[in-house]
Amino acid sequence: MKLKKLAALAAAAVLSVSMFAGCGGGQSTSTSGSQSSSTSGKKKVIGFAQVGAESGWRTAETASIKEIPKLDPNFELKFSDGQQKQENQIKAIRSFIAQKVDIIALDPVVENGWDTVLKEAKDNKIPVIIVDRNVKVADESLITAFLGSDMEEEGKRAAKIIIDKFGKDAKLNIAELQGTVGSTAMVGRKKGFDETIKDCPNYKIIKSQTGDFTRAKGKEVMEAFLKSDGDKINVLWSHNDDMAVGAIQAIEEYGKKPGKDIFIVSVDGIKDMFQLMADGKSNGIVECNPLLGPQLLDISKQVLSGNLKDKNVKSKEGVFTQDQAKAELPNRKY
Ligand code: AHR
Numbered sequence: 001m002k003l004k005k006l007a008a009l010a011a012a013a014v015l016s017v018s019m020f021a022g023c024g025g026g027q028s029t030s031t032s033g034s035q036s037s038s039t040s041g042k043k044k045v046i047g048f049a050q051v052g053a054e055s056g057w058r059t060a061e062t063a064s065i066k067e068i069p070k071l072d073p074n075f076e077l078k079f080s081d082g083q084q085k086q087e088n089q090i091k092a093i094r095s096f097i098a099q100k101v102d103i104i105a106l107d108p109v110v111e112n113g114w115d116t117v118l119k120e121a122k123d124n125k126i127p128v129i130i131v132d133r134n135v136k137v138a139d140e141s142l143i144t145a146f147l148g149s150d151m152e153e154e155g156k157r158a159a160k161i162i163i164d165k166f167g168k169d170a171k172l173n174i175a176e177l178q179g180t181v182g183s184t185a186m187v188g189r190k191k192g193f194d195e196t197i198k199d200c201p202n203y204k205i206i207k208s209q210t211g212d213f214t215r216a217k218g219k220e221v222m223e224a225f226l227k228s229d230g231d232k233i234n235v236l237w238s239h240n241d242d243m244a245v246g247a248i249q250a251i252e253e254y255g256k257k258p259g260k261d262i263f264i265v266s267v268d269g270i271k272d273m274f275q276l277m278a279d280g281k282s283n284g285i286v287e288c289n290p291l292l293g294p295q296l297l298d299i300s301k302q303v304l305s306g307n308l309k310d311k312n313v314k315s316k317e318g319v320f321t322q323d324q325a326k327a328e329l330p331n332r333k334y
Contacts, residue, residue, distance in 0.1 A: 029081075031076065032076070033068075043073075043075060044102045045099075045102050046076070046104075046105055047095075048105040049082060049104070049107065050062055050080060051108070052082055054084055054213045055214065056271075056272060061132065061290035061292060064294075068293050068297045071293065071294060075297065075300070080095070082109060084180065089108065093106065093117050093118075096121075097120055102300075103126065103303060108184075110180070110181075110182035111183065118137060122142050127144035128143055128144055130145070131292055132147075132149070132185075132290075132292065144303055146311065147313045148184075148292070148313075148315065151288075153192060154192065154286045154288060154317070155190060155192025155193035156192040156195070157192075158192075158265045159192070159193045159197050160196065161284035165284075169201070171202040172203045174204065175222070175229070176236075176239075177210075177221060177238040177243040177247060178210040179243075190239070207228075211238075215243065218245065220250075222246065222250035222251065226254045230256070236251075236262050237266075239266075241268040242268075243266070257281075260280070264282040266284075266286075267286045268285070269289075269320065269334075274328060275329065277325035283321065284322070285319070286317070287319065290334055299313065
């Protein structure tokens with residue numbers, strides 16, 4: 001009895017430490033749904049270590065995953081915002097382990113550096129589901145399941161939009177806005193795009209820099225690209241919509257017409273980007289689905305019942321061009 005009380009007190013202390021860290025610039029945590037199963041023994045608890053809130057896509061993913069307790073009241077969600085820092089996400093995972101959650105869901109900011117903390121989860125018999133971006137670990141048994149997009153395929157699709165428009169023999173100077181360095185979304189999209197344009201001898205990536213998946217940095221980096229090579233760039237390839245939205249502002253301020261003087265392709269499919277494409281300011285969107293809550297719930301149930309159907313679940317996603325934007329806009333859910 002004494003021991004049980006001590007364990008509950010320790011878990012509460014860990015939670016309040018991580019909440020305090022949130023106020024001081026570390027990760028912030030919150031809980032949706034009522035009392036924790038770790039103390040009440042009733043609900044199943046998912047601890048979700050989110051990347052941050054860097055983009056419209058990310059906001060939509062957070063909202064979708066926070067729906068889990070509404071979709072199934074037998075589940076509770078503990079949420080931690082890592083503010084784009086791996087060390088915050090590692091702290092959150094350790095806090096979830098201390099709180100004895102039933103499942104840890106991790107959307108990792110970068111791919112490497114997870115072996116130790118995920119081994120701690122495994123040693124504590126807590127299954128780990130990787131969501132959206134992936135991890136690279138030496139021991140694959142640290143991961144129970146993966147749910148997310150094929151980022152390499154997204155990069156390939158982005159390149160195909162450009163090839164379909166200009167043909168393989170065109171002479172193009174491409175500016176690339178990369179996502180967060182070391183993230184699957186950046187590494188995979190870049191790889192898929194670069195491999196696909198290998199067949200196009202005169203496609204040149206003349207500028208390439210990270211904008212960290214944010215509007216503000218996308219604008220800032222595009223301003224620098226335009227300052228040095230504004231008259232050479234014909235194509236902008238942006239690893240996400242938010243950076244492209246920032247870049248479109250930079251292009252307009254520079255005095256060029258986005259979508260006309262510079263052909264623009266980006267990944268995600270947020271409403272803002274569809275609106276810009278409907279307005280003729282962008283040319284192609286490769287969809288990346290952030291509405292992962294229902295699938296995460298489903299996989300969690302499978303894991304907890306010992307009945308996992310598929311260790312790797314890939315999202316189904318489309319490709320949209322400017323002529324489809326107006327019709328698709330009312331259908332967008334994020
Ligand atoms: O990991 C998914 C990517 O991360 C999205 O494309 C981007 O918008 C987000 O920040």
